Structures are given as structure tokens and as C-alpha cells.
Amino acid sequence: MKFGALQRRVKRCEQVMAVRIGETQGNWGVLSQVWRQGWSPLRIVVVGLAGGFIAGKLEVPGKVNGARWLQMVGSVSSLFASAQAAFATVVAAQAAETADDAAEQADEAAEQPPP
Numbered sequence: 599m600k601f602g603a604l605q606r607r608v609k610r611c612e613q614v615m616a617v618r619i620g621e622t623q624g625n626w627g628v629l630s631q632v633w634r635q636g637w638s639p640l641r642i643v644v645v646g647l648a649g650g651f652i653a654g655k656l657e658v659p660g661k662v663n664g665a666r667w668l669q670m671v672g673s674v675s676s677l678f679a680s681a682q683a684a685f686a687t688v689v690a691a692q693a694a695e696t697a698d699d700a701a702e703q704a705d706e707a708a709e710q711p712p713p
Contacts, residue, residue: 603705610704614697 653667 603709606708607701607705611697614700616692618697688711
């Protein structure tokens with residue numbers, strides 16, 4: 599492959615990545631806005647009361663104390679964070695594959711002589 603073709607391919611990949619970054623930032627903004635709107639004060643109070651009620655009903659006297667609950671909450675939050683990281687990795691890999699495919703198609707189109 600010629601050096602000029604490689605430069606064009608890199609430039610196209612950079613343009614595709616710039617577009618993807620813009621789309622990702624836009625989607626992230628929408629997600630954070632919807633997330634904040636979804637957690638109204640009433641919902642926070644209801645979830646807190648329901649969680650407290652369930653924790654009180656499920657608590658076995660003497661076996662589960664406050665430290666255990668904090669440990670469980672920490673473990674669940676770590677599990678949730680690792681699941682989010684795994685999902686982000688899969689999405690990033692798919693985006694990279696799409697960008698590579700688009701760059702290859704653009705290279706093929708650029709190398710073909712005009713009709």
C-alpha cells in the first residue's frame with residue numbers, strides 16, 4: 599500500500615473517530631439528563647423506604663448486622679461497575695470494528711478509478 603493511501607486512511611479513521619466521539623458525548627448527555635430526571639425526590643424516598651423495609655424483614659437477628667449490609671452493598675456496587683465496564687468494552691470493540699470497516703471501504707472506493 600502506498601504512503602499516500604495510508605495517510606488518507608488515517609485521516610478518514612480520525613474523521614470517523616471524531617464523529618463517533620461527538621455521537622457518544624451527545625448520547626452521554628441525554629443519558630445523564632434522563633437519569634437525573636428519573637430520580638425525583640419522591641422516587642428516592644420511596645426506594646429508600648422500600649429498601650429499608652425489605653432489609654428489616656430479611657434481617658436474621660444476630661447474623662446480619664450493619665457492617666454486613668455495608669459489605670453486601672459494596673460487593674453489589676462493584677459487581678454493577680464491572681458489568682458496566684464489560685458492556686463499555688464490548689461497545690468500544692464494535693465501534694472499532696465499524697470504523698475499520700468504514701475505513702477499508704473508503705480506501706477501496708478511493709483506489710478504484712472513476713467510471
